[in-house]
Amino acid sequence: MSLDEKKPTPEEDLAKKISSEVNKKIKSKNEGKEILFGMGVFGIIGWSVAIPTLIGVALGNFLDKRFQVGFSWTLTFLFLGLIIGCFNAWHWIKEKSDKEQSGNMSIDK
Secondary structure (H helix, E strand, O other), rough: OOOOOOOOOOOHHHHOOOOOHHHHHHHHHHHHHHHHHHHHHHHHHHHHHHHHHHHHHHHHHHHHOOOOOOOOOHHHHHHHHHHHHHHHHHHHHHHHHHHHHHHHHHHHO
């Protein structure tokens, strides 16, 4: 930052954030998908966690019936599926957030 450039004041930062949020709302309303999009996001996130978890339970149950060991394969794969599902959801949300941020940067400029 050079001496000629001024650091934005808190009011300017707030105005910029508000402007960004307003632009997002206007864009969302123009597309008419605000509520449905939000519900779709919850659905996608839910399924991205539920499917690996259920696959893990099914695989663990199969292994428990097939092999008799001193621990539960079902619980092991349940937690493994849950971890994989949460990672999937986090990755999807991060990707959508990055796309939204890059879209806002082009609107703001």
